[in-house]
Amino acid sequence: MAKVTSVKTVDRLVAVLDSFSSEKPAWSLTELSQQLGLPKSTLHRFLTALETHSILRCDPRDKRWRLGYRLLIWGNLAAESSGLRHIARPIMEELVATTRETAILTVYHQQEVVCIEKVETNHPVRMTLQVGTRRFPHAGASSKVLMAYLPEEEVQAIIREKGLPRLCVNTITDPRRLREELARIREQGYAESHEETDLGAWGVATPIFGPDGGVVAAIGVAGPRSRYTEQRAQEFVALCRQAAHRISVLIGAKQGGLE
Amino acid sequence: MAKVTSVKTVDRLVAVLDSFSSEKPAWSLTELSQQLGLPKSTLHRFLTALETHSILRCDPRDKRWRLGYRLLIWGNLAAESSGLRHIARPIMEELVATTRETAILTVYHQQEVVCIEKVETNHPVRMTLQVGTRRFPHAGASSKVLMAYLPEEEVQAIIREKGLPRLCVNTITDPRRLREELARIREQGYAESHEETDLGAWGVATPIFGPDGGVVAAIGVAGPRSRYTEQRAQEFVALCRQAAHRISVLIGAKQGGLE
DNA sequence: GAAGCGGTTCCACATAGTGGAACTCCTCTA
DNA sequence: TAGAGGAGTTCCACTATGTGGAACCGCTTC
Structure with missing residues (x-):
């Protein structure tokens, strides 16, 4: 509006x-x-x-x-202005080298999730997207992680004003189920998504905590379902946690968000 | 101004x-x-x-x-709006896969050169930059290619208003030498640069012609001097020419700019 | 050749925005 | 601990900016 x-x-x-x-x-x-x-x-x-x-x-x-x-030009300067992206990028490159999948850095912005950095794997079959791309906050691992740590009134506003449209075969469109999912994400400290936004895609993401204890961004890894295994998912979660922690420490968060 | x-x-x-x-x-x-x-x-x-x-x-x-x-968000939409980037990206990815160096797509904009797409090699020692980055037009392979095809009055305006500052050990700062260099680029159809903008960097670039016969962008490959050989340079020029031609054809240029 | 439509320019008129002063709040120093 | 100083914030009489209908131009289509 x-x-x-x-x-x-x-x-x-x-x-x-x-x-x-x-x-x-x-x-x-x-x-x-x-x-x-x-x-x-x-x-x-x-x-x-x-x-x-x-x-x-x-x-x-x-x-x-x-x-x-x-x-x-202004968009690039905007993305660089907080220093988060500059700090995150080499860590994302290591994440991509280890996981062989695409790494994504996103922030929450006005009822949407915006990609501020990405490092794509060079595997021909891959998740690809552009910096500046925006997504719904209720679907996809990175989006759900960001939504999970929003104030309740913001979650309500999203549901009311953006709605929970079905974007793919596994999109969560029921508000109660979504809230359960967000609570689970807060409890386990990561999100996982399978074909919630794109057919054939899966991903995991973890929150990046800032100096004031709030979530400032999400870091995630995404790839095609053809390369999914449960073991890989667990490995990716651990790798994203480590990446998120390193980024948190570098941007000045106490204990890098691990309390 | x-x-x-x-x-x-x-x-x-x-x-x-x-x-x-x-x-x-x-x-x-x-x-x-x-x-x-x-x-x-x-x-x-x-x-x-x-x-x-x-x-x-x-x-x-x-x-x-x-x-x-x-x-x-607007910057991403701006980059996508002409379709050029979308068309060029898979071709750039092939270029990177073949050359194992970073590919860059740039346009001329208000006495500056702006990067509108890049595909980085995953080689740890590499040329790295961000979309939206802007550069002087007189130094660097991609920049010189774009400057070479500007109207003479625009070249004069650049020299007068931006000047030709020394950015690195090999920056061309003499207007006459620069004009000779631009004439050579037009004649041979590509530009090459060694440590003109960044110490330890080299690159080649070729023009991408549009439907009206003008140059709409430059496509280039850049890497560290440690991986330079004259043979690689010649190979890269040929590969950039082919990439530029394929992009030209796809955006509707007659004969893809090869006349 | 004329009609119709998209784009462009002009200027009497209406609305948007100004900026100094006064205020609040916070930090630093004595 | 209190006062000074500076940064940020708000208000409203006043000034500057921007409006939009009409007329125009150019191009395309019938």
Whole structure:
């Protein structure tokens, strides 16, 4: 739901940029005007201002507007700004070398889970995704780990506002079952997922605790079901725990979250 | 140099976000107020509006402002929006599998070169960088390839406004020598670089031509000098040419840029 | 050749945003 | 322990920014 602040132009900018998605990466002026309920002259002036700053770009051939590379630059700086990613990356690379699967670092952000770093295995059959990808918080090992440590009112807000849509054959869509699962995750300190978000995929993830004791990110490993064994799952959990602990210590958490 | 448009609030947003860099990822209100020459009350209102939309975030412990994850989401969408990256990625993975070095996809953007995709080799000693990283256009194989195909007035503007700073032991800093180098690159259809941007690094890159005949990106391979041989360099050039051609064809260029 | 539609520009008018002052809160020093 | 100083926060009379309908241009289609 759209937020309103005391700087209306910033609100409008967010509305404009949020119109662009994986499903619709390009808009004509008229389409966007209708989508946003803005007069074309107003929108046109706004879009050309964003173009001047490379926040948007307009393909002269089809006159369609797309997000610009300035956002990529800011996005990279955003991902780097806390230092978490920089610290986590070499540890993730070791995780990938050991598990031969893809490692993923995610954070919780506004009722969604966002990937801020990934190291992919070079195995041809693998889990692949992009930094900046966002996911529902109720499905997938990394997502469930992050949701498990949210305040109860935030969990309620997610269920109410995002819902628990069925994304794959094993997605948990019942709120009571999901809460049981989140309690189990807190108890055992890790999450496991099998075909909750993607057919043929499985993964495990553990929380990364920050200096104030809260969960700041999740680290997980994911791969295809064809390489799943229960033994590998247990090994991966232990490896993710160690990785999470090392990252916690490096970012200044007391005891690296192991109390 | 800061641009001015007819939407002053957008200009201000860019000024604010551009204050954040790798060197200074976090600012206090007072610091940023001084940096931007804005009264604290004005800036405070602006920053809290950006925070509401997760464009910025404020760490409650140190009260410092940092770029927010919303930019990461938009940045990922920006990188995906043209389809180039999606098309290029599997080809880059093959390139990495064959060369055992890191592959990089870059575009030219406002007197800078920006990385929009990378596939790193898993060799422990390697060239590593992040998507969204920006570089000077006069140094490094990928950068020089992109600069070589710019209009002359843009080359002049780069030399005049960015300059040709010495980044490493082999950076070309003389405008005449650089122009000769760019002419050579156009003639031979690839660029090579040895320790122009980073000590101990070398690389090769070739241009990717678009449907309108212009260069839309560069694809390159880079690694440490310890693994350099002239034969490998020639092999890598041929492999990058093939990769660039395949990408060109897939994005709709006639003859994939080989005329 | 004309109609229709998408994109572009202009300017009288309306709304958004300003920023100094006063305030609160926190830290440091005497 | 109290006071000073500085950072952050809020308010509102005032100023600057941005609006959007109309008219225009250019292109495509019938």
